[in-house]
Amino acid sequence: MPDAAARERAVAAVDARCRILLISSPKGGSGKSVLSRHLLVSAAQAGLKVIGLDFDRQQTLAKWAARRARTREAFPDFADTAVVPVSLQDWRGALRRTDSYQLAVLDTPPSVEDHLPAIDGLGEAADLILVPAVCTQDDVESVGPWVKALAGKGFTCSVVLNRANRRTTSYARMRGVLVKAGSVCPTELPQLEDIHVPSTKGLTLLDYSKSRGIEPFEEIWAYVRREVGL
Template sequence: MRATGATKRPPGGRIVLLSSPKGGTGKSSLARNLLVCGAQAGLNVLGIDFDRQSTLHKWFLRRERLREGIPEAPRVEVRPAALADWRRVLDETAAYDLVVLDTPPSIEDHYNAAVGLAGASHLVLVPCGQTQDDIDSVSPWMATLVKSGVSAAFVLNKANRRTKSYEAARGRLLKVGALAPVEIPALEDIHLTAGKGLSVLDVKGAKATESFDALWSYIAREAGLQLGLAA
């Protein structure tokens, strides 16, 4: 698989794409936490859920109900959208500082849309677990992004530094493409907060807060977000 060049980017803020050919790698989990990071940084953020399972959009609906009782929780808008309509969807995002795109797995079934979205994005994040099956699944897609000149990085998700497979996974991923310097640990509070319409960043003392804060700093820099200029 090889992309055919960068797609013309719509005017407006920065676009970050969460894309992986394997299900269950944590695209939606990363998307919602990054959106809240952006909102807390004062950015006008928007999530686009291209996955028909609507995991990210369902989280948004829970969050909207939660905010009726906790209005101080920053609002994070998420819209469901059809992959076939991705060009028009992106054209309508110019008013936002940060747009986070969540996509379905099985890139082969949506290849043209996946390539188009990657070319239109300022940064593509490819979440991956540390098993060999995960690495085998995501490596060809990262190789495609690298050959196409797309700015992209793996994010090691559900990581466990205490296992032998941790360093081996990092080494294998680095042979294929860039790897974010911060991994997301396998912690229960990431999933428990999501069930309530929250992110880790909303909960004081959540164990994964430091990891997401550090990952957000890396992503903001790589995507070219001007945080100091945000309202």
């Protein structure tokens, strides 16, 4: 049997590996990049060495990070969040970029059906897959089958409801459909009118301590951190 020192080394090796968080949805406009950048900032503010990989050819997340880098030149107290534009065609090479980090947040394009082998490879590497979804019939019809497909492959995934309004009857109905499809994050993101305003400077709501709407992002980060073992 391995001695105590060997067990400690094994535990340390597991703790030292980079956790992979995959953000994936077949529906455009579901909030993948918004969720990705808030999780990147959450992790950086928590003192973790974090990297973002932007697999979307539009490079929304990478462009946001470039704006953030320019802002940090004048205000270096904002948490550092590196984002690298990468290709789904070289997803294995992209994953190798994460070796020296504690957490990698992977933002992917909505056209998952065009890149299934790559998405499957990333899914196998991921500790957790978050699937953002707006509470509409169109989103549910797209996201529900995707969540079932991910779960059927043995991947750990969870839906994050975005732009949710609990006061509407459609919210309860759509949430119920998604709960039947798979796991749903206990915290949803409400409709926030000013959520895109800070992004013009590469910032997020989390960069402003008195910003409205930061609590849901803090709670989702706590959920993610627990689920991936950080």
